[in-house]
């Protein structure tokens with residue numbers, strides 16, 4: 001190995017069914033094709049071996065539903081991937097049996113991200129989820145029984161019909177399980193989707209309450225000892241975790257603007273001044289790789305200006321802020337002054353005379369809108 005990349009993403013697109021709100025690259029069913037797809041992933045990995053550094057830090061298997069992938073294929077894939085300090089797999093609760101949990105653990109997975117979304121049966125129905133609140137809890141305990149000591153829960157706020165008390169109830173249920181990490185996303189309904197059409201009126205009605213809802217999430221999780229380290233992500237703070245840093249290292253690499261390689265349909269890679277996006281078409285992907293040829297992909301050139309803007313957009317999501325030296329050319333200093341006066345951003349001086357730019361808690365809750373203001 002001779003390259004510099006330390007982060008690997010692998011896309012496993014298969015799902016038992018398609019949830020109405022989901023906009024990811026997914027393929028329903030096709031159980032007979034999972035093995036061929038894994039062969040294609042391994043062929044793509046072989047073609048790209050040269051980009052990796054000696055030591056890989058993180059591997060992330062995302063989906064789709066990685067744990068819906070047929071068992072032999074999943075085992076074969078995990079055995080062939082490079083080993084890494086953090087290996088995360090996304091899992092849907094209804095797929096997590098004791099034997100699946102053991103399979104993952106024995107294959108070297110260190111962290112599982114469980115898609116709970118909510119603990120309310122009626123909201124899970126709105127989302128067209130297959131899992132019940134009980135199956136979320138059962139999956140969590142199967143993972144604990146298999147000795148996973150780093151479990152993340154994915155939850156959503158802004159679900160049509162979700163009241164503030166329902167949100168509180170979800171937070172209570174999540175805290176009762178004691179996950180090391182929580183991702184709390186605002187539900188995004190892409191215009192034009194079946195979901196946006198069915199729930200558009202309710203989503204518009206709820207829109208004004210969103211900032212209050214998210215404030216509630218932040219308040220409850222931080223009171224419970226979680227560190228709000230990224231806009232939508234929380235981990236048990238080191239002082240409550242025996243000094244462990246439980247931030248998601250793979251995602252942290254994205255937010256810090258590091259290079260990564262993505263394998264699979266729809267997968268994105270950022271390699272220096274190049275961003276690649278593989279074809280989302282399963283057949284085209286598998287057929288190319290069966291011939292040991294790289295799959296069809298879009299390639300975008302990233303100049304220094306674009307990368308600096310991305311550093312600002314992503315870096316300001318973190319509680320550690322953005323070292324100004326990394327991206328000062330992308331920042332509008334007049335806008336920065338305005339945002340400081342509004343109490344949305346602050347500049348912290350460092351000993352070496354350079355600054356770190358941080359959003360205040362209110363600025364972080366408003367997120368993207370504040371960051372866009374700052375871009376030169």
Ligand SMILES: C[S@@+](CC[C@H](N)C(=O)[O-])C[C@H]1O[C@@H](n2cnc3c(N)ncnc32)[C@H](O)[C@@H]1O
Pocket residue numbers: 021022023024062063064065066090091092093114115116117154155156185186187188189190
């Ligand atoms: C790519 S999905 C895959 C995980 C897994 N298949 C599942 O559904 O649990 C990862 C996470 O993205 C989040 N997500 C998916 N669609 C979303 C949307 N429209 N808005 C906000 N978050 C979404 C969900 O919380 C989900 O758990």
Ligand code: SF4
Pocket residue numbers: 014015017018019022023024026063064065092115
């Ligand atoms: S299971 Fe996950 S990836 Fe699959 S359709 Fe539902 S939200 Fe999307």
